[in-house]
Amino acid sequence: MILKKWEKLPYHLKNDSVKKYYDILYKKRFSLFAKRIFDIVAAILTFICLSPVFIIISIAIKIDSKGSVMFRQERVTQYGKLFRIYKFRTMVNDADKIGTQVTTNNDTRITKIGKVLRKLRLDEIPQLLNIISGDMSFVGTRPEVVKYVTSYTDEMMATLLLPAGVTSEASIKYKDEERLLSNAKNADEVYVNNVLHEKMRYNLKSLENYSFFNDLKTMFKTVFAVLKRD
Numbered sequence: 228m229i230l231k232k233w234e235k236l237p238y239h240l241k242n243d244s245v246k247k248y249y250d251i252l253y254k255k256r257f258s259l260f261a262k263r264i265f266d267i268v269a270a271i272l273t274f275i276c277l278s279p280v281f282i283i284i285s286i287a288i289k290i291d292s293k294g295s296v297m298f299r300q301e302r303v304t305q306y307g308k309l310f311r312i313y314k315f316r317t318m319v320n321d322a323d324k325i326g327t328q329v330t331t332n333n334d335t336r337i338t339k340i341g342k343v344l345r346k347l348r349l350d351e352i353p354q355l356l357n358i359i360s361g362d363m364s365f366v367g368t369r370p371e372v373v374k375y376v377t378s379y380t381d382e383m384m385a386t387l388l389l390p391a392g393v394t395s396e397a398s399i400k401y402k403d404e405e406r407l408l409s410n411a412k413n414a415d416e417v418y419v420n421n422v423l424h425e426k427m428r429y430n431l432k433s434l435e436n437y438s439f440f441n442d443l444k445t446m447f448k449t450v451f452a453v454l455k456r457d
Contacts, residue, residue, distance in 0.1 A: 230256055230388065237306050240384050248385035248434045258439045259389070265439070266365055270358040277352060284315055284340075284349060291340040294320030297353060302370035304391040310362040312370055313353035317341030348453050354393050366442040367392025368430045371423075378419050386430050394449040397429035402452055 230252055233241070252259065274281075285296045298316040301309055318336040337345065344350040357363040363370065370391030379386075392398075401422065433441070 230259060231306070239307060240387060242381045242384065244380075244382040245385045245388070248431070249388060251435060252388055252437060255437060258437075262364065262439055262442060263361075266358050269365065270355045274355045274359070277355075280349070281352060284344065284352070287340050288316055288338075292319060292338045298350075300372065302372055302391065303376045303387070304362050304370055305387060305389055307376070307387055308362070309373070310357070310360075310370075312363075313356050315344055315350040315353060317344050317350050348449075351393055358393070362390060364390045364392045366394060366445045368395055368433075369398055369426075374415075375419060375423060378423070382431065383427050385434055386427065388434070394445060395430060396433050396445055396448075397426040399445070399448055399452045400429055401426055 230249075233246070233249060233253075236249075288296050294316055296316060298314045298318070299311045300314075302312045304310050317338060318334070318341055319338060341350070354363055358365060367389050368386040368391055376387075433445075
């Protein structure tokens with residue numbers, strides 16, 4: 228994972244607010260390189276170990292509801308690059324066309340097997356492919372859809388200095404995000420004006436205190452958070 232030189236960053240990232248975080252990360256280039264090596268090796272090994280689970284879940288999804296096994300959606304990652312995120316489909320087919328792009332508690336679009344996958348975060352397994360390709364990392368700011376990224380402040384743009392992640396401190400703190408949006412009349416509006424801003428506080432703090440060791444701690448904390456989930 229190589230951080231571009233400041234002058235080569237996309238125009239929308241070159242502002243004074245981002246520069247603060249860029250300077251911090253630039254001093255940790257070796258750690259970022261180690262992070263990328265770890266991502267590749269760990270993702271490949273994990274994918275091989277979980278391949279039987281991958282097959283079982285795929286069959287369960289096909290039996291449970293009509294549609295493809297995989298859910299693909301355009302998201303934003305490092306430097307504002309667009310990519311297609313992979314997840315196991317947990318909703319009815321074409322769910323993103325019949326509702327908001329954030330999920331609320333007791334969302335009627337979620338399938339039976341989807342509820343189980345979401346609770347255990349098993350729907351995230353296919354993102355190992357995104358990690359191997361370099362579009363994502365194990366730890367980093369969760370990738371948002373374009374419509375939410377357009378609402379980023381100058382400072383929030385700093386989260387695009389690194390690849391998007393499967394998990395983060397913000398993800399752990401807001402693991403029950405769906406419940407927070409369950410009573411909202413306009414889930415998109417509440418997400419952008421409230422939830423997103425709060426999550427970004429944690430994301431920016433993680434950038435400020437970035438270290439490979441902190442990434443490992445976040446991964447372990449994620450596992451414990453999933454196991455403790457009701």
